Amino acid sequence: MPWTEGYSVMRTAPVNKIIPFSNVDGPSNRMAIFFQECPFNCRFCHNPETINMCNNCGDCIRTCPVNALSLKEGKVVWDKDVCVGCDTCIKTCTHNASPKITMMSVDEVLEQVKRVAPYIAGITLSGGECTLRKDFIIELFPKVKEMGLTTLLDSNGYLDFEKESEILEYCDGVMLDVKAYKKDFSDWLIRYPNEVILKNLHYLLSVGKLEEVRTIIFPDRDKENTETVTYVAGVIQDKCRYKIIRYRQFGVRDEHRKELGDLTTDEDYALSFVGLAKSLGASKAMLI
Amino acid sequence: MSEALNIVKDPTLTYNQELIALAKLGENSDDTIVFSDEYYKAKEAGALCDLGEGKMPYRPRYICPDYDLLFEKGCDFLGLEPPKDLLEAVNALEIFYRHVPSVTTFPVYLGDLDKLLEPFVLKEDRDFAKKVLRLFLLQIDKVLTDSFVHADIGPEDSVTGRLLLELTEEMQLAIPNLTLKYDPEKTSDDFALACVRCMLKSAKPSFANHRMFVKEWGENYAIASCYNGLLKAGGGFTLPRLRLYECSLTAKDVDDFLERELPRYIDLQLEYMDKKVKFCVEEASFFKANFLVTEGFVKQENFTGMFGVVGLAECVNHLLGIEDKKKGFGMNKEATDLGLRIMDVIDKRVSEHVAPYCDATGHRYRLHAQVGIDTDGMDDSPGTRIPIFAEPTMLEQLETNEKFHPYFPTGTGDIFKFEETYEKTPEAILPIIKGSLSRGLRYFSGYLENCDVVRVTGYLVKKSEIEKLKAKKQSLNNVTVFGKGAQEGAHALDRRIQRHEDSTGQ
Ligand code: SF4
Ligand code: SF4
Numbered sequence: 001m002p003w004t005e006g007y008s009v010m011r012t013a014p015v016n017k018i019i020p021f022s023n024v025d026g027p028s029n030r031m032a033i034f035f036q037e038c039p040f041n042c043r044f045c046h047n048p049e050t051i052n053m054c055n056n057c058g059d060c061i062r063t064c065p066v067n068a069l070s071l072k073e074g075k076v077v078w079d080k081d082v083c084v085g086c087d088t089c090i091k092t093c094t095h096n097a098s099p100k101i102t103m104m105s106v107d108e109v110l111e112q113v114k115r116v117a118p119y120i121a122g123i124t125l126s127g128g129e130c131t132l133r134k135d136f137i138i139e140l141f142p143k144v145k146e147m148g149l150t151t152l153l154d155s156n157g158y159l160d161f162e163k164e165s166e167i168l169e170y171c172d173g174v175m176l177d178v179k180a181y182k183k184d185f186s187d188w189l190i191r192y193p194n195e196v197i198l199k200n201l202h203y204l205l206s207v208g209k210l211e212e213v214r215t216i217i218f219p220d221r222d223k224e225n226t227e228t229v230t231y232v233a234g235v236i237q238d239k240c241r242y243k244i245i246r247y248r249q250f251g252v253r254d255e256h257r258k259e260l261g262d263l264t265t266d267e268d269y270a271l272s273f274v275g276l277a278k279s280l281g282a283s284k285a286m287l288i
Numbered sequence: 289m290s291e292a293l294n295i296v297k298d299p300t301l302t303y304n305q306e307l308i309a310l311a312k313l314g315e316n317s318d319d320t321i322v323f324s325d326e327y328y329k330a331k332e333a334g335a336l337c338d339l340g341e342g343k344m345p346y347r348p349r350y351i352c353p354d355y356d357l358l359f360e361k362g363c364d365f366l367g368l369e370p371p372k373d374l375l376e377a378v379n380a381l382e383i384f385y386r387h388v389p390s391v392t393t394f395p396v397y398l399g400d401l402d403k404l405l406e407p408f409v410l411k412e413d414r415d416f417a418k419k420v421l422r423l424f425l426l427q428i429d430k431v432l433t434d435s436f437v438h439a440d441i442g443p444e445d446s447v448t449g450r451l452l453l454e455l456t457e458e459m460q461l462a463i464p465n466l467t468l469k470y471d472p473e474k475t476s477d478d479f480a481l482a483c484v485r486c487m488l489k490s491a492k493p494s495f496a497n498h499r500m501f502v503k504e505w506g507e508n509y510a511i512a513s514c515y516n517g518l519l520k521a522g523g524g525f526t527l528p529r530l531r532l533y534e535c536s537l538t539a540k541d542v543d544d545f546l547e548r549e550l551p552r553y554i555d556l557q558l559e560y561m562d563k564k565v566k567f568c569v570e571e572a573s574f575f576k577a578n579f580l581v582t583e584g585f586v587k588q589e590n591f592t593g594m595f596g597v598v599g600l601a602e603c604v605n606h607l608l609g610i611e612d613k614k615k616g617f618g619m620n621k622e623a624t625d626l627g628l629r630i631m632d633v634i635d636k637r638v639s640e641h642v643a644p645y646c647d648a649t650g651h652r653y654r655l656h657a658q659v660g661i662d663t664d665g666m667d668d669s670p671g672t673r674i675p676i677f678a679e680p681t682m683l684e685q686l687e688t689n690e691k692f693h694p695y696f697p698t699g700t701g702d703i704f705k706f707e708e709t710y711e712k713t714p715e716a717i718l719p720i721i722k723g724s725l726s727r728g729l730r731y732f733s734g735y736l737e738n739c740d741v742v743r744v745t746g747y748l749v750k751k752s753e754i755e756k757l758k759a760k761k762q763s764l765n766n767v768t769v770f771g772k773g774a775q776e777g778a779h780a781l782d783r784r785i786q787r788h789e790d791s792t793g794q
Contacts (some may be wrong), residue, residue: 020683021786023709025718030716116683135763288712 013133014101015109016050020116025153025173028121031113036101038129038159038233039256040190042179044216044260046251050128051096060089060099078102106139107265113144122150122172131159133166141170152211157197161204172209174204181231185224201235211286212241217270219247219261229273233282242285246270304433308393314762315342321563327556334558335534335553339596339661340391345568347578350593352510353585354521355399358384365579374408374417385432388580390513394432397512397523398464402449409448411566418451422459425452429461431436433764434530435748437464443471443498445479448648453486453493460490462741462748462765467511467731470724471498484714484721484734488706491735491743497693497725499733506696514659516699519648522590528557528566528752529596529658532603532630533668542607542626546633554637561593561653562644589647595638596658599668601675615716618674618688627672631643631695633773657692657700671700673706682786686724693730701731702745703743706786711736 014036019025025032038051043254045051056076061069068082069089075123076099089099104166113123123144125137157176161168168174173233178201179194180186186194204210217225229244236242246265249257270287277285295301295309321343330336339722341349362369366384369439371377381399388395410419428437441449456466468475468483475498483493494515501509501517509519518524535553569575569588578584601617604626617623635655643653655739657671669675672692679685682704689702710717721732733743740750753768 020681021716021720023713028713028715029719118727119683119686119720121719 011136011139012103012105013109013136014053014280015104016098016128018064018112020077020112021119022124025124025126025154026122029080029119030152031116031120031123032126032154033109033112033123034126035128035130035133036098037132038156039129040129040192041096041134041273043256044189044218044247044252045256046248047099048251048253049090049093053070054093054097054099054101055095057095059094060092063088063092070278106136106143110143112284113149115148117147117149120149122152124152124154124175124286126154129156129158130233131155131164131167134159137167137171138169143242145170152242157194157200158192159200160196161200161209165207168207168209171209172283173209174200175212176200176204176210177214177215178228178232180224181228182224185227198231201232202278205236205239210236210240214243214245215273216245216247217265217273219265219269225273226276229277233277233280233285237281239243244270244274244277244285244287246287250256291570300757302433302764310311311393312340312342315344315346318344320344320566323560323563324556326552327559330553330556333534333538335531335538336557337529337531337598337657338560339529341526341528341564342391345564346488348523348525348568348591349527350389350396350516350518350524351388351390351586352397352512352518352520352523353384353388353395353399353580355381355404357521357583357585359404361583363579363585364583365766371408373403373418374412374420377405377408378420380575382427382431384423385428389574389578390436392434392436394434394437396429396436396438396516397510397518397520398432398437400440400469401452402441402446402560402617406446406448409451414447414451417447418455420617421448421451422455425455425459425461425464427653429459429463430764432463435465435765436735436770438512438514439464440467440469440496440511441493442469442479442483443474445476449479450482453482456492457486457489457580460741460750462753464752465514465748467496467515468493469498469511470721470725472494472726477718480718480721481714484686484717487734488711488714488717488736489739490742491733491739491748494731494743495721495725495734496703497730500694500725500728500730508551511699511731514699515701515733516594516656517697518592519590521584521586522592522648523586524594525568525591525645526561527594527596527658527698528560529555529598529656530634531599531664531668532558532597533599533606533783536603536606536642539607542627545607546629550633551637554634558638558641558643558653561595563647565593565644565731588645592646592649592698593643593653594635594656594657597634598658598660598664598671600630600672601669602611602667603630612679613635613675616675616678618685619678619680622754624688624691628691631672631692635695651758655696657696658762659701671696682720686727686729690724690728694728695788696730699731701733702729703733703735704786706734706736708737708784776788 016036017034019032022030022032029152036050037053041051054076056074058071063069066082066084068079070077078100144151152173152175153171154175178197180189213236215228215232248264249262274285274287292310295306359370362669368380371380385395390396441452441615487493490583496511505519510520512516512518536545539549550589569663575581575588603621608623618626637653642651660668660670674685691698735743740752741748742751749768753763753765756763757768
């Protein structure tokens with residue numbers, strides 16, 4: 001697994017963004033930490049610049065209007081005090097990466113958490129795919145729990161949680177994306193095998209660590225939407241929240257917007273899947 | 289045209305608003321109270337401001353009557369018996385309110401309504417009680433037509449408190465202003481959440497740091513007007529303010545400001561306050577003859593003077609030569625630290641001054657972070673707030689506030705505007721309020737973007753009513769015109785919105 005090499009040893013992780021107060025990354029008020037890099041390459045991804053690590057090609061440096069980027073010893077360096085947040089670099093990058101990444105140690109992240117701790121119920125690690133930073137999380141979470149905070153993972157289900165169950169020891173729950181049930185649709189949509197994701201759905205539920213499941217409803221894909229929702233609802237029943245999310249075209253790469261639709265899924269259409277999920281016993285299904 | 293004629297011909301003033309403006313004109317025709325030349329010079333330069341208090345304090349600025357006494361003994365002057373049921377209770381209050389003066393002519397404190405009315409509400413059927421309270425609130429909104437009219441609830445949960453919240457949400461009225469006295473030990477999470485939900489829909493109640501106020505005032509305090517902490521059965525004599533930005537203009541540098549100019553302005557404001565307080569107690573008939581005093585609804589010794597400041601941010605930025613607000617006060621440690629040094633100077637000097645007649649506050653005046661008035665424009669941000677358009681993330685804004693709020697027992701606060709997703713997640717707001725109050729925040733207000741009732745700088749107005757004024761129509765609420773000024777001049781409605789995508793740099 002080339003993308004984890006290096007980081008786990010150093011116990012640092014590439015952080016794309018930290019949101020001190022978030023009301024949409026799990027229950028109550030939470031600090032949300034977004035790690036860079038994701039092993040999937042979902043066609044509907046809204047922030048494709050979080051998918052890969054920067055390869056230091058240097059293309060974006062020239063386009064930055066305020067010279068916040070430079071090349072030092074072959075690596076792209078981002079000066080966040082100079083940056084005006086125009087995202088020109090991200091538009092320039094053809095590698096689905098971002099130069100605005102900070103490598104943070106566990107202690108540095110803890111420092112940030114400590115500052116926000118009085119105002120939050122807990123933290124949520126997201127991404128990219130947070131479980132790529134497994135060892136980092138195993139070190140971080142016990143210290144966060146010591147502060148009296150709850151710990152959630154927002155995951156695409158890439159990591160085999162049963163095999164790597166150590167990560168769950170100090171984790172209060174996983175918010176799991178189940179994007180596609182049928183293999184052929186999954187292979188096309190996320191460009192990654194989904195056996196482990198479905199296995200995780202069962203496993204996390206069985207060990208009481210499934211905080212919620214999310215499924216995106218795509219326009220004009222009755223068959224696939226129905227298959228996925230039917231499957232998930234049948235598995236989770238009333239045991240956890242099931243968030244039905246509308247596909248939104250914003251931020252989606254041009255070529256994929258052509259395939260998936262340059263529109264947002266109709267609300268009533270999405271609601272019909274909430275109805276479907278509930279009728280199959282997933283009483284905590286909701287549209288967001 | 290004479291000023292009186294201007295008032296009489298203004299089509300946007302209601303009859304009552306004309307009456308108030310004309311009365312003020314009459315009051316200001318007297319020159320009994322005379323200040324030093326230096327005072328007038330500083331006032332002319334805009335460094336001192338009397339907040340339209342008028343030249344002759346014929347009553348204290350803010351009055352917080354002891355309504356418990358009214359319910360216990362009735363009122364001779366008004367011929368009121370102690371009420372025996374809910375109808376009699378609200379009727380007595382409605383009558384009484386009409387006779388409580390203030391700088392605005394309207395009562396700025398309506399009582400701790402849940403505590404006052406609970407025994408009567410509990411004797412009635414819930415629907416009937418709700419109907420009575422609905423008419424009571426309607427009467428207040430249509431008769432006490434001024435958003436500085438303020439009622440308190442809490443800290444404990446109660447049937448009346450819940451009914452008032454339900455009605456506040458249903459009726460969507462700007463008046464009265466409402467505060468929850470919040471104490472994490474006494475206020476249940478469930479009741480606090482109900483208050484958050486109501487706040488998101490109707491911009492009230494605000495959350496007052498009950499423990500902090502009790503420590504400074506004892507249990508018997510009221511939150512009145514915008515967010516003013518005062519004693520019940522007492523109030524505030526006067527509230528002038530230092531306009532700190534203008535004060536800083538005459539200083540050569542930081543040291544000159546801290547050592548000479550600021551103390552000089554502080555002393556001038558103290559001179560003003562002393563004279564106003566003395567006149568009010570010694571000359572005016574209020575403390576001798578008004579029934580509120582003679583029947584014990586207020587006691588002179590429970591009044592204090594409120595020493596106001598405004599525009600700390602702009603003052604600091606000017607002294608440090610910071611042009612870009614986004615890099616100034618609240619955003620940079622040097623600037624915020626200077627703000628604290630300035631507050632220390634003010635706090636110390638005011639606390640060393642022996643104030644006449646302020647018995648309950650140890651013969652000292654108490655500080656107040658004034659919220660600004662419509663004509664301030666962008667020169668002076670309210671109190672110690674970070675300027676609008678320069679607000680950092682909510683976290684940083686709270687951290688700055690927590691440092692400054694403890695200075696102001698007679699009131700300060702900040703306002704947070706939330707994006708619409710918070711309507712579905714009120715439980716995400718409560719930890720923020722709890723956390724910040726535990727760390728020194730005094731007063732928290734919030735509202736949801738796209739609400740009609742909005743909080744301007746401390747008071748509430750309806751955006752639809754501001755539109756009426758812009759179309760040159762009359763608005764019943766006396767402060768809508770302030771809201772219009774604050775919106776156009778100070779962009780008070782353009783404050784930063786707490787969105788979930790707001791992030792700090794790592
Ligand atoms: S967002 Fe990127 S391009 Fe824009 S200023 Fe920052 S580093 Fe430069
Ligand atoms: S962010 Fe993209 S464009 Fe910029 S150096 Fe890295 S890979 Fe190249």
